[in-house]
Amino acid sequence: MKNLFQPTWTSLALVVGLIATAWTMSSIGYYQLAGLLGKPGGYNEGPRVFALYYGIWCLVVFAIFHPALSAWAKRSSPPEDRIALFVMLTACALFTFAVLPFLPAADIPTEESVNEIIIAEPWYFLPKTIEILFQQILMTALVVALAAQKLRIGQIAFLTAVxxxxxxxxxxxxxxxxxxxxxxxxxxxxFGAVTPYQMLKMRNGFVYSFALHWGWYAFDTMVWRFVFPET
Incomplete structure (x- = not known):
């Protein structure tokens, strides 16, 4: 689909439809798979399974959108510029394996309060990273499709935020x-409000957007562990 991003509302509707379908089907599939495998703990209980699951979804949406995004990708992230990517991956790995294991455990007062991220273990971030990559591909497609409609960046930011x-x-x-x-x-x-500025105005915007997205999960698990430490 090399000519997917055209300055027409029909083209935009097609892109939004593809994004909504992929996102919805992946979410439904995740819960179905978790139930089928008896892994209600999700990423903590089955990191490899769910990493593979979202890896397949990444390949699907990459195959759909990459031909149309290739020109944008070359402008945004030149092949010779990989320092930002290296720094981001290094920071993610250091947090996952050198920081997270030494954080205090979070106090979980009731079963209803439990969410995976609160009790995330290091390997939780393997499928989470791949899921974020999947979502980032979809977000990039949405931003570029909206930009193709000649909308102002503020309008794009409002729409992606909503x-x-x-x-x-x-x-x-x-x-x-x-x-x-x-x-x-x-x-x-x-995040939706900031992403268009990163994607359209910043060199290596995809990397910075991914880092912000990933960093939120790292921040969230740290907050819970320090504010509500297990006693």
Whole structure:
């Protein structure tokens, strides 16, 4: 789909439809797979399985959107410039294997309060990283598709904030803790507002956007462990 991003509303509708379908189907598939395998703990209990699962989804959306995104990718992240990527991957690895294992355990007062990220173990971040990559590909496609419509960057930021934040409200449909839904919806809305500036205005914008997205999960698990340490 090399000519996917055209300055027409029909083209935009197609892109949004593909993104919504991939995102929804991947989420449904995740819960179905977790139930089928008897792994309600998700990433903590089956990191390799879910890493493979989201790896397949990454390949699917990459195959769909890469031909159309290749020109943007060359402008945004020249092949010779890999320092930002190296620094980001190093920082992620250091947090996962050199910091996280030594953080205090979080105090979980009730079963309803438990969310995976609160009790994340190092290998939790393997499937989480691949899931974030999947979402970043979709976010990039959305931003570039909106930019193709000649919208101002402020308009794009507003739309991505509403869409990305709104999608996280669906966490409530799975019976998630309301505070978890609230904080992730707010974070997703802010992230959605910032992403277009990173993607369209910054060199290596994809890397910085990915780092911000990944960093939120690292920050969230640290906050819980330090604010509510196990006694």
């Amino acid at each position: 869409l990305f934040g709104g999608f996280h409200l669906t966490l409530a449909l799975d019976g998630a803790n309301p505070f978890y839904v609230l904080r992730y919806t707010i974070a997703a809305t802010l």
